[in-house]
Amino acid sequence: MSMMYQNEHSGCFNCDRSEKPQIEVKKIVKGDTGILSLKENEIVFVTEGRIRFVANDFSGCEGLKGQMLFLPAGGNYSFDALAHSTITVFRFYESIRLCDNFDLEKLYEERTKRNGYRAHTVRFGILDMNALLWHYLDGLNDLIAEGVRCRSFFNVKIKELLLLQRSFYTKEELHDFFSPILSGDTAFSEYIRLRWKNFRTVTEVASSMHMTHKQFYNRFVSVFGKKPQQWMNEGRARIIHNEIISTKKQFKQIAAENGFASDTHFTRFCKKELGKTPTEVRYGKTTMGDNVK
Structure with a gap:
């Protein structure tokens, strides 16, 4: 048919x-x-x-x-x-x-x-x-x-x-x-998991949920067991690491898609969270988990 x-x-x-x-x-x-x-x-x-x-x-x-x-x-x-x-x-x-x-x-x-x-x-x-x-x-x-x-x-x-x-x-x-x-606050945790990449800062996420920074921080830590900025940095690092080693995207494109205003900020983030520059990650082929938690 x-x-x-x-x-x-x-x-x-x-x-x-x-x-x-x-x-x-x-x-x-x-x-x-x-x-x-x-x-x-x-x-x-x-x-x-x-x-x-x-x-x-x-x-x-x-x-x-x-x-x-x-x-x-x-x-x-x-x-x-x-x-x-x-x-x-x-x-x-x-x-x-x-x-x-x-x-x-x-x-x-x-x-x-x-x-x-x-x-x-x-x-x-x-x-x-x-x-x-x-x-x-x-x-x-x-x-x-x-x-x-x-x-x-x-x-x-x-x-x-x-x-x-x-x-x-x-x-x-x-x-x-x-x-x-699943958690005792699944509605909160799912909002974060599905939308956190749309925001640049913890304050922006808190505002989108009509919460003060302190209210959001306390609720986040009770659900995820980590500070919001740490959790977001680790998540962004995993995404960036994957895109560097498994795609042919230019670093400028990866940086822009992940909310970085300049190549300098992007490189600094990679060195801090991945332990290497984007070029070193791509051509050194670091193993996921060596530096990204």
Whole structure:
């Protein structure tokens, strides 16, 4: 079956022609590798093959056929296809809500209040796909293969995915799947994870949330366990490191895209946070984690 009126669909302002659409099906050849620097949360469904993901702190996991993986925003990941693989990627540009009446913060509250439960920190969330999710993905992937790229459609399908998870997985399973981003103040932490790169200073972030600097500072430290500027510097350093070693972008472009007013400021930042100048990082190929926490 072929989609009718292809030109009308492709010419619509709602057609998602971006490099990173909200939902994307990707085929990866065995042996392919790459580096991901995520600015948004992603859920990756492995519908064929086997892929290894490694985070910047060197924790890793393997996604097998029939599994979904949660990759939180703000992290750098490398991947290695251990077999010919097909994945469906969902990108969340806004905070995740399982439904209108159940946000992620409730998972944290309900799971941690149970007697004998010990909270644990993981880098990846993994769940097996049930029969309903397989059916859902088969239909979605067929439509994408036919050329459907509508943002409105993608928004509906993302809501449908979250509703399926909410309805057919236990709260304990969902807690463990989303645990990399859960906290006692998930709404606050997700706002920071998804938007911090839009601001140059801690004061700007605080103002955007209608908070004083002191209010923001105290709340940030209680959630992240670090000072805001330290956390932001480390996050920006990871992004810059990844772009220097895995792209051919000129340093001026990387500097401008990351909010640096001059080459001097950019170089000074790299020397402080990465231990080397941009040129030394690119041609010396430092290992992620040597200097970036």
